[in-house]
Each structure stands twice: as structure tokens, then as C-alpha cells.
Amino acid sequence: MAKVTIVGAGNVGATAAHIIASKNLADVVLVDVAEGLPQGKALDMMHMRSVEKFTVNVTGTNDYEATKDSDVVVITAGIARKPGMTREDLLGVNAGIMSSVIDAALEASPNAVYICVTNPLDVMTYLAYKKSGLPTNRLMGMGGVLDSSRLSFAVCEKLGCMPEDVVAWALGAHGEGMVCWPRFTTVQGTPITELMSEDDVEAVVERTVKGGAEVVAHLKTGSAYYAPGASIAKMVEAILTDSKEVMSVCSYIDGQYGIDDLYMNIPTRLGKNGVEEIVEFDLTDEELAALRASAESVRAGLANLPE
Numbered sequence: 001m002a003k004v005t006i007v008g009a010g011n012v013g014a015t016a017a018h019i020i021a022s023k024n025l026a027d028v029v030l031v032d033v034a035e036g037l038p039q040g041k042a043l044d045m046m047h048m049r050s051v052e053k054f055t056v057n058v059t060g061t062n063d064y065e066a067t068k069d070s071d072v073v074v075i076t077a078g079i080a081r082k083p084g085m086t087r088e089d090l091l092g093v094n095a096g097i098m099s100s101v102i103d104a105a106l107e108a109s110p111n112a113v114y115i116c117v118t119n120p121l122d123v124m125t126y127l128a129y130k131k132s133g134l135p136t137n138r139l140m141g142m143g144g145v146l147d148s149s150r151l152s153f154a155v156c157e158k159l160g161c162m163p164e165d166v167v168a169w170a171l172g173a174h175g176e177g178m179v180c181w182p183r184f185t186t187v188q189g190t191p192i193t194e195l196m197s198e199d200d201v202e203a204v205v206e207r208t209v210k211g212g213a214e215v216v217a218h219l220k221t222g223s224a225y226y227a228p229g230a231s232i233a234k235m236v237e238a239i240l241t242d243s244k245e246v247m248s249v250c251s252y253i254d255g256q257y258g259i260d261d262l263y264m265n266i267p268t269r270l271g272k273n274g275v276e277e278i279v280e281f282d283l284t285d286e287e288l289a290a291l292r293a294s295a296e297s298v299r300a301g302l303a304n305l306p307e
């Protein structure tokens with residue numbers, strides 16, 4: 001049985017663990033600094049096994065020994081934003097957490113595929129890359145799957161269509177600089193640019209970019225976790241089943257789209273090796289310029305990383 005470690009047994013980590021277990025994808029180890037929290041949540045999930053009919057094990061620990069030789073490690077440890085904050089406001093605190101977590105996780109699981117989730121996502125993933133020296137195929141971030149799912153939701157709301165008919169692409173920074181590709185966002189194969197007015201396209205894009213903040217404004221105490229947990233599980237499933245599916249993943253960009261040395265959401269083929277390929281869409285000059293501007297917004301965040 002495959003083994004997935006989730007660092008951070010808070011809202012996002014525990015939700016991802018639940019979905020991974022429910023799908024019977026892998027044994028899950030939840031690890032957290034808070035004593036009792038991962039143990040209690042893991043036991044609670046095990047109590048659900050006979051109801052949900054899964055056979056994998058979920059365990060909780062404060063010790064990385066139990067995470068040894070994981071196939072996939074997901075890092076969700078860190079603070080979440082509250083109303084009025086941007087994801088970038090979390091950088092100082094979360095950079096310290098990411099730095100310590102990546103070292104400990106890597107020592108226990110040197111051969112795993114790593115998925116960073118902690119915000120600000122693109123900057124934290126780049127920090128993990130620099131700290132770990134991991135090959136870029138085995139280190140990525142989760143942001144674009146969630147953003148694309150929010151775009152799909154906004155399209156469904158606007159057009160009254162069903163999610164299974166929608167293919168949606170949100171890319172670039174997982175933050176204020178996010179970009180959407182309406183020309184490649186389709187309903188039963190037809191681009192939304194042919195199905196709604198320019199104003200409506202603008203409105204669904206705006207709803208997507210502000211999706212995370214909209215949830216924070218409702219919750220007040222923290223940020224989204226159901227859709228993020230499901231998005232993590234989707235990436236884990238693609239890796240463990242070697243699906244070769246292409247999705248929006250925070251991957252290392254090394255010249256593609258004319259962008260260099262940066263982690264940001266980009267169409268990525270996932271499989272057993274992690275990132276199998278960065279897929280290059282045929283973009284217009286305008287689309288390319290928007291993606292490059294998004295890259296510059298990530299680069300501005302990188303400048304705020306502590307030395």
C-alpha cells in the first residue's frame with residue numbers, strides 16, 4: 001500500500017487525509033507539532049472506516065519517524081489568513097515553518113514526491129526547493145487545481161451547466177496576480193468566450209481570483225479547506241495512479257512560456273515521477289504577457305523571503 005504523509009493536521013491537512021482515505025488511495029500519516037491533534041483526528045477517521053468502507057490506515061504522530069519512506073509528502077503546516085489579510089502577509093511566519101518542516105520530512109522520506117500547500121504558495125514552494133535541493137519533478141505546489149475548480153464553479157453558476165461538462169484553466173500566481181484562460185475554458189468543448197459576454201467572462205474571472213478571500217470573509221477565523229483538501233487528493237491520486245493527467249500545478253518553470261527559475265501554476269502532466277511534463281499551450285501575445293506579468297508578481301514576493 002502506498003504511504004502519504006501530511007504535515008499539518010489542521011483544517012486543510014485533515015480534510016485532505018479524509019478524502020485520500022475515503023478513496024482508499026494510501027495509508028495516511030498525519031504529523032503536527034500540536035500534541036494530541038493528529039492522533040485524535042486520525043483515530044476519529046479510523047472510527048469512520050466501517051461507515052465509509054475504506055481499508056487504508058490513518059495514523060497521527062508528532063514524530064517524523066512514523067512518516068519514514070512515504071511515497072508522497074504534503075506540507076500544509078503554517079498559519080492561515082484572516083479577513084483583511086493577503087496570502088503574502090503570511091510569508092514571514094510561514095517561511096520559518098516551511099524551512100523546518102522540509103528538512104525533517106526530507107530526512108525521513110528522501111525519495112518522496114513533495115506537494116507544498118502552505119501560503120503564500122508560490123513563494124513557499126520556491127523556498128522548499130531552495131532548502132531541499134530536491135529535483136524539480138519531485139517538488140510542486142497545490143494552488144492551480146483549486147483555482148481552476150473555482151473557475152469551473154463560477155462558469156457553472158453563470159451558465160447553469162454541470163461541472164462534468166466544464167474544463168477550466170486558472171494559472172500563474174496563487175494570489176492577487178492569478179490569471180485565467182477563458183479561451184481554453186470550455187463547456188462541452190465550446191470556449192466560454194463564445195458562450196457569454198465579455199463582461200460575464202470578466203465577472204467569472206474576478207469571482208475566481210477573489211474566491212479564497214470570499215471564503216475567508218465568511219469564515220472569519222481562517223481560510224478554505226474543503227476544496228483545497230479535495231484538490232490535494234486529486235494531485236495525490238494522479239501521482240499514485242500514474243494517471244498522466246494535465247492540470248494546473250505550481251511547478252518549476254525553466255524557460256517555458258519565456259519564464260525562468262520560478263514556481264508558479266502552469267499546465268503540468270502528473271504521474272508516478274511527479275511532474276512528468278510542463279505542457280505549453282499556444283497562447284496569444286496578450287495571454288503570454290498576462291502570464292509573464294503574473295510571474296513578475298511571484299518574483300516580487302520572492303524578494304521578501306528572509307535571507
Ligand SMILES: NC(=O)C1=CN([C@@H]2O[C@H](COP(=O)(O)OP(=O)(O)OC[C@H]3O[C@@H](n4cnc5c(N)ncnc54)[C@H](O)[C@@H]3O)[C@@H](O)[C@H]2O)C=CC1
Nearest residue numbers: 008010011012032033077078079080117118119142143228
Ligand atoms: N495552496 C492553497 O491552495 C491553500 C493553502 N492554504 C494554506 O495552508 C495552510 C494551512 O491552512 P489550514 O489547515 O487552514 O490552517 P490550520 O491552522 O487549520 O492548520 C495548520 C496546522 O499546521 C500546524 N503546524 C504549525 N507549525 C507546524 C510545524 N512546524 N510542523 C507541523 N505542523 C505545524 C498547526 O499546529 C496546525 O494544526 C495555510 O498557510 C493556508 O494559507 C489553505 C488553503 C488553500
Ligand SMILES: O=C([O-])CC(=O)C(=O)O
Nearest residue numbers: 081087119212213223224
Ligand atoms: O485564501 C486563502 O488564504 C487560502 C487559499 O489559498 C485559498 O483558499 O485559495
